[in-house]
Amino acid sequence: MRSNDDFLSKKIVYGPEGDEIEVDPIRDYYCDAVPQVSKEYKRAYPGIIDRFKNWARSESIWILAYGSGCGAIEMRPLMTPKYDAYQYGIQWRPTPRQANLLMVSGYLSLKTLRIVIRAYEQMPSPKYVMGLGSCTINGGMYYDSYNTINRLDYYLPVDVYVAGCMPRPESLLDGLELLKKLIREGQGLGADIYAEKFEWYKANQKKILKSWNMPDYSW
Amino acid sequence: MISLKQDRSKFPVRGDDGQLIIDRESGQFSELFLGPVHPGMTGNMSLEMLIQGDEIMKAKTHVGYLHRGFEKLMERRRFIQCFPICVRIAVPEPDFNEYLLAATIEELAGIEVPDAAQWMRTLLLEMSRLQSYLAWIGGQGSSFGLGLIGQWTIWARDLVLDRFEEITGGRIYHMHMPPGGVRSLLPDGFRGRMRETLDTIEQVMKDVDKALFQNSVYKTRSIGLGYIDPSMVDRWGITGPNARGAGVARDVRKDYPYLKYPELDFEVAVGKDSDAYTRADVRRRDLLTTVDLIRQILERIPDSGEFMAKVPNVLHWKIPRGETYKRAECTRGEYGYYTVTDGSGYPRRINVRGPSYTHAVTLLEKMIVNVNLADAAGLMSSLHTYPPEIER
Amino acid sequence: MQQILDALKQSVMIEDVRTQRDDLIFITVSETQAVSAITHLRDRANFTHLVILTAVDWLEDGLFQLTYLLNNPVEKTDIGVRVMIDREKARMESIHHLWPAAATYQRELREMFGISFPGSPRVNETFILDEGWDGPPPYRRDFDTLKYSEETYFPRPGRSTNDPAEYMKSMLYPEVDND
Numbered sequence: 146m147r148s149n150d151d152f153l154s155k156k157i158v159y160g161p162e163g164d165e166i167e168v169d170p171i172r173d174y175y176c177d178a179v180p181q182v183s184k185e186y187k188r189a190y191p192g193i194i195d196r197f198k199n200w201a202r203s204e205s206i207w208i209l210a211y212g213s214g215c216g217a218i219e220m221r222p223l224m225t226p227k228y229d230a231y232q233y234g235i236q237w238r239p240t241p242r243q244a245n246l247l248m249v250s251g252y253l254s255l256k257t258l259r260i261v262i263r264a265y266e267q268m269p270s271p272k273y274v275m276g277l278g279s280c281t282i283n284g285g286m287y288y289d290s291y292n293t294i295n296r297l298d299y300y301l302p303v304d305v306y307v308a309g310c311m312p313r314p315e316s317l318l319d320g321l322e323l324l325k326k327l328i329r330e331g332q333g334l335g336a337d338i339y340a341e342k343f344e345w346y347k348a349n350q351k352k353i354l355k356s357w358n359m360p361d362y363s364w
Numbered sequence: 365m366i367s368l369k370q371d372r373s374k375f376p377v378r379g380d381d382g383q384l385i386i387d388r389e390s391g392q393f394s395e396l397f398l399g400p401v402h403p404g405m406t407g408n409m410s411l412e413m414l415i416q417g418d419e420i421m422k423a424k425t426h427v428g429y430l431h432r433g434f435e436k437l438m439e440r441r442r443f444i445q446c447f448p449i450c451v452r453i454a455v456p457e458p459d460f461n462e463y464l465l466a467a468t469i470e471e472l473a474g475i476e477v478p479d480a481a482q483w484m485r486t487l488l489l490e491m492s493r494l495q496s497y498l499a500w501i502g503g504q505g506s507s508f509g510l511g512l513i514g515q516w517t518i519w520a521r522d523l524v525l526d527r528f529e530e531i532t533g534g535r536i537y538h539m540h541m542p543p544g545g546v547r548s549l550l551p552d553g554f555r556g557r558m559r560e561t562l563d564t565i566e567q568v569m570k571d572v573d574k575a576l577f578q579n580s581v582y583k584t585r586s587i588g589l590g591y592i593d594p595s596m597v598d599r600w601g602i603t604g605p606n607a608r609g610a611g612v613a614r615d616v617r618k619d620y621p622y623l624k625y626p627e628l629d630f631e632v633a634v635g636k637d638s639d640a641y642t643r644a645d646v647r648r649r650d651l652l653t654t655v656d657l658i659r660q661i662l663e664r665i666p667d668s669g670e671f672m673a674k675v676p677n678v679l680h681w682k683i684p685r686g687e688t689y690k691r692a693e694c695t696r697g698e699y700g701y702y703t704v705t706d707g708s709g710y711p712r713r714i715n716v717r718g719p720s721y722t723h724a725v726t727l728l729e730k731m732i733v734n735v736n737l738a739d740a741a742g743l744m745s746s747l748h749t750y751p752p753e754i755e756r
Numbered sequence: 757m758q759q760i761l762d763a764l765k766q767s768v769m770i771e772d773v774r775t776q777r778d779d780l781i782f783i784t785v786s787e788t789q790a791v792s793a794i795t796h797l798r799d800r801a802n803f804t805h806l807v808i809l810t811a812v813d814w815l816e817d818g819l820f821q822l823t824y825l826l827n828n829p830v831e832k833t834d835i836g837v838r839v840m841i842d843r844e845k846a847r848m849e850s851i852h853h854l855w856p857a858a859a860t861y862q863r864e865l866r867e868m869f870g871i872s873f874p875g876s877p878r879v880n881e882t883f884i885l886d887e888g889w890d891g892p893p894p895y896r897r898d899f900d901t902l903k904y905s906e907e908t909y910f911p912r913p914g915r916s917t918n919d920p921a922e923y924m925k926s927m928l929y930p931e932v933d934n935d
Contacts, residue, residue, distance in 0.1 A: 255886035283912040289902040355888030601857035
């Protein structure tokens with residue numbers, strides 16, 4: 146059902162009083178604006194307000210609760226009292242609209258890459274991406290698989306990599322600590338890098354996802 | 365008195381031939397895609413559903429979000445190089461993959477595993493089942509909205525993972541069972557620490573029993589949900605606690621004994637009404653049986669002895685031509701490995717049969733008809749499906 | 757077991773019998789008689805549980821081997837029915853009317869090997885692979901997955917191969933020049 150063309154083709158819908166409305170789903174249901182860089186991007190010197198904003202962002206990282214690969218099994222113990230990520234202000238949210246960190250927990254197969262791109266684009270700026278495990282760095286042990294990607298940073302702008310297979314929960318907390326340090330220094334600029342090099346990221350994504358039945362930018 | 369069974373006999377509206385009348389223009393039916401990011405899904409699977417109001421009429425399962433082509437990758441690697449990769453097929457219980465791959469290779473190459481190694485393998489498999497059942501109870505509670513149960517059981521599971529780390533060096537993936545035996549026996553003082561962990565787990569299970577199994581919300585929602593008829597077990601390929609909840613007593617540890625199970629004393633938990641509540645109860649009793657089995661093994665496992673048989677140089681190992689199938693009982697059902705060798709140093713074909721292969725695709729699509737939308741997550745979790753072993 | 761095979765031999769020609777363990781036997785039947793052999797085993801010999809349906813690619817002989825593994829839950833024995841089919845025109849009769857669960861196995865075989873099972877429900881939909889997959893069926897032995905991965909997905913430079921046999925050879929016999 147999902148990949149049929151009649152979902153995305155033009156059709157005629159009837160309003161409540163019987164009037165005809167012509168609808169073109171790609172144009173009308175989705176916005177075709179491309180992402181813009183924010184005004185704070187590449188500011189020469191962060192002022193007091195920016196430093197305060199960056200400190201507040203670093204102390205309340207909300208993660209999208211999506212375990213897209215093997216690494217999800219070591220994300221779950223972080224929510225329990227033994228490792229307790231909640232004491233650092235980190236929460237897990239079910240929807241991308243309320244999240245600002247996307248943890249790509251391991252390898253990404255092609256179908257999951259579609260989901261992850263749409264989830265990343267639906268997150269509000271400023272947003273960060275953390276790659277968990279060696280599979281995001283260079284393909285890991287699935288380097289010769291025909292269905293998994295080899296480098297995550299060609300498709301999404303990554304801020305922190307945590308190596309391991311799987312990394313222990315303590316290494317995850319270490320990686321989150323590094324991410325907080327980066328945000329406080331003003332280096333958490335993934336969303337603006339994505340907006341700046343949008344053409345390049347999209348070309349890479351479209352090269353491997355051959356049947357592109359999604360809008361170019363899921364707002 | 366509140367009736368615990370739900371009467372849905374007049375819905376949905378059917379025509380004269382018994383088929384559903386689906387009228388898309390009437391506005392009564394809508395399509396919903398329950399995708400992999402949804403917190404109610406067990407693992408990375410998605411359901412494309414047609415719902416009428418609050419009830420699901422039809423569903424299609426979409427899998428493939430975790431496909432890595434394991435069987436193709438294993439053909440490119442030598443036998444000993446297949447071990448690190450085969451554990452990643454079923455992430456909650458990786459030890460079954462190691463044991464079954466080692467067992468099929470040993471059977472084809474004609475290697476006998478020494479006694480102490482067989483005790484060690486039994487201990488590792490039982491500990492793996494224990495931590496998988498604990499994670500499942502957490503997932504089952506969360507699917508019905510009771511998130512606190514997950515916090516208790518996953519904390520308890522961490523204690524078992526610490527014990528694993530003492531023996532093997534890794535929390536999740538152990539790589540402790542190469543073909544020919546195991547890598548080492550028990551460290552010093554292990555028995556005392558393991559018995560403390562088992563006592564803690566029994567305490568946690570008492571709390572879980574009160575909070576989950578005697579919870580009136582859980583009972584109302586899960587009794588009557590997902591009924592499996594005993595005659596469906598053979599036709600739809602159902603194994604494990606799903607079949608035992610329906611009254612069909614099948615357990616690979618009793619029917620096709622392997623390792624040291626013939627010398628251990630345990631009973632198989634069987635349920636009568638096969639709904640979600642009974643299956644959860646069967647799994648709870650299985651968990652307590654596993655705790656008891658570990659206590660028995662700890663008393664009888666030898667402290668020293670030969671634990672590795674003589675195998676030829678594993679890098680140049682050529683196994684004679686043949687094929688075989690071996691099975692083991694994991695928490696979800698019957699796990700099997702079908703191995704074909706052709707006399708060269710690389711395996712010809714290794715096919716992994718995960719129990720969720722039959723549960724999650726054809727069985728789920730049949731059982732989810734007429735289920736309330738809010739209970740769909742609970743139904744999926746009560747079948748204990750886990751997508752990586754469907755698409756490997 | 758022997759009387760089951762004798763009863764089966766009366767209606768079906770069995771080409772080859774191999775005993776792997778006490779409770780596991782592999783028999784080979786021809787393509788046209790396979791479904792009737794399986795039906796006989798299910799209805800008259802009580803092998804009511806279908807465990808697995810797989811395929812093995814014998815590229816050198818130009819054949820696919822389909823293995824139907826059946827299980828008798830009362831006697832606790834297994835029997836594996838092997839069928840060799842041609843690799844170019846790979847098709848086989850579907851058995852989804854015997855076991856509804858077989859439809860899933862047949863979907864996967866159609867997608868991964870290219871064996872067609874006409875009549876099986878939903879067999880031509882994409883199941884495991886991505887919907888934009890336009891290459892050959894990936895589990896066939898003539899599909900080189902390393903080459904495909906290097907060309908399509910951008911590999912990070914710096915990875916060298918670590919085949920242990922080659923390394924040992926170069927350590928033990930450094931003076932031998934092997935191409």
